[in-house]
Amino acid sequence: MIAFGGLLLLSGRLGDLIGRKRMLLSGLTVFTAASLLCGLAGNQELLIAGRFLQGIGGAMASAVTLGMIVTLFTEPREQAKAIGIFSFVAAAGGSIGVIAGGVLTQTAGWHSIFFINVPIGIVIVALAIRLFTPDRGLGLGVGADLVGAFLVTSGLMLLVYTINKAEERGWGSAHTLGFGALSIVLLAGFVLRQAKANSPLLPLRIFRSRYLWGANLIQILFVAGLFGFQFLLALYLQSVNGYSAVETGLAYLPGPIVIAVISLGFSARLMTRFGGRTVLLAGLAFTVAALVLLARLPVSATYVVDVLPAVVLLGVGAGLALPAVIGLAMSGATPSDSGLASGLLNTTQQIGGALGVAVLAALASSRAQSLLTDRNSTAAALTGGYHLSFGVAAGLLVAGFLLAATVLRSPKAPAQPDPRGTGKSSDADGSPASALH
Template sequence: MKSKWAALALLTTTQFVLILDLTIVAIAMPPMGRELNLTQQDLSWMTSAYSLVFGGVLLLGGRLADHLGRRRIFVAGMALFAAASLAGSLASSGELLVAVRALQGLGGAMIAPAALSLVMTVFKDDPALTKALGLWGAVGGIGASAGVVLGGLLTDWFGWRSVFFVNVPVGVVVSLLAFVLLPAARSTEARRGFDVAGAVTSTAGLALLMYALVDASEAGWASARTLGVGALALALIAAFLLIERRSANPLMPLGVFRRPLLRAGNVLMFLVASAMQPVFFILTLYTQLVLGYSATQSGLSVVAISVTIAVTASTLGGRALARYGLRATAATGMAFITAGAALYLRIDVGSDFLTVLLPSELLTGLGFGLLVVAATVAATSDAAPSESGMVSGLFNVTQQVGIAMGIAALVSIASAVTGDATAAESLVSGYRVAFLIATALSALGLVAALVLLPRRTASEVREPVTTSA
């Protein structure tokens, strides 16, 4: 029998690469811009193109995994991701790099939901599922911080092209090992066709929503372009929901939202993503623009977050969930996150890392390590085998929209407070307001955990689901 833990190692490695790729390219942007004569707006599309396609196609990617086979979609996405990365390492223009980032986002949108649903398939009815999900969450936390550090080191040593090329051998090896270690899982239900209208409206609606959120941080929330794109996105999403109500074989059965655990898990992940990812982003700005850290030093300064997430999620998250249940584990995690976010309000123009930043990083890392296990179990535990790709895609969509909305809102607000000033004191004032909002969002997440989640343990929530409506 194929080793479950070897399969998990392969899948978590893939998750690490996807999360890492969200941040590794950002560190390489300054030398990339100098070599290719790119403006700041050109560089911003390196991140935006990836986020738009990744967030927009996630739900479709999850459902394709259910229909066509999870391993098949996983390998196809990994191959596309590796090929796009190779093209990026050879790119000679900004336009080509933007196209590469879009293709990487498409590959990631196929990989992410397929990989999580494969974890659920491999550990189906296994008490070790909670531990596996803890490791999954830990790797995600590591990837975000590791991208900043690794991006700085690779750029300094080998040049900016290396941040693309590093994905190529990983993609090739993972694709080959997938046929050896992963099951060819797919839905066994008879399908009467694919929901093309739902696929088109959901993909276009989510992509345009991501674009509006990204654009809001640049053009402003009240700009005509942001409002127009946002309105079109909401109209498409409304059309998608109407189509799903009437479809005989919907892309996303709306009945899943009647499941309290699924709702709670997605609400919690949305709130924590919209609160904590902007904190991570603003810390990289604060340490470089105010404290004068280099890119590599800035990356190293946030390593404590990822290490704490990794240790907590892989060792304490599953145990706490098994012993104390969903509500207590998630609420405790949100309490630590809220306390850590509040401590960031102490930042100043000359803050000391050990006394000001490190305590906050340890608290938020500890809290996220507990929260991510509980939220993932809650959001996915009620899924029938035929729905695991769709449910995984929905969970990833929730996270991506939360990240995009949180960064757009908090960065816009911080910029509004700072205005045109570039003095360190003005920048700190804007960052403090952003941290205050992040604290409020985390506190709202704490309330949501207490109100929405039951006290059941991990084993009690994993009951088989027989319907998809």
């Protein structure tokens, strides 16, 4: 996760400079080779090295994916469909991976979860070589800022590391405060460098678009709540209700199914009809409702009555919100900056996920410990801790809703044909036509 989160922004910009297909193929190759290394690992050191290389390859490939989508699919309806597919894979992949990983581990051993990536990776590389047209990129001279690359990569790696270790080391520990401060200094130095560099890695002009920066802020809040939900509900099911790892994965299964139905079947049409902002607001509202339900879970839950409704509601919310927030963010970037915008969007997703899990888990643990002092049962204390964290997660989503309602608002005007006769118009909520996706 440290290598993946730290290299996304740099990889996205490099995709713009050297060509997105080249970056995608390089990343897929590194990830596939690293998976083989992990599967063959006979000691912990080799496994850690392989996992680090997986993070590098994953960042290289993931960072340019959205940039390729928005340049390959320029027609709004088709682009919305492609983003819907991407959103489904991003949202449902984790739950599907838990189930598949559990089955593989129990039937073929832990090595198999890495070996399975090798044939899949080879097939994907072969398809990418054949199907994608090479792009030349802008050239390294346009944005080869080595100092900026060092500052942002080291700063993001330290930030992700600090967040992930905060609960273990303590939020107020010298370790957390020291590394956190250092990461902030490095990232602040990166921003100052970009303001003065002749060829900046991250041109600050891209933040003139409120769709870009607004959607990225909303994604941090949304993903924090979403990742917190996935992590905390798993803990609740296993520690309070006694579910096994496989049973927990199966309990999540309706979520990816609902996400697939919504994001693949309806999101593109809804965004084309009502606009990305309206669909995003609806998705956030459904997700808030799911988290409110989880904040009322009993100590002894019945899955169908107490858990399933929240999983379904969250699936609807994610299926609506993720394609909308991605489309809105990418609509704020020019084609030449689409790889950078893609890397930025993936970076904020990682930061949101890491913060959500770390902060919400810490809140749940602290609350549970305080309840134990009042002589509650362990199960009741744990449930009380999860109640608090689910409530805080709902609050994060409410903040995202308010941000979307205000920052992403455009002056309302009736849809009018473009005076040049192109047939383009504003969408239903006043967003620019590009924000339909």
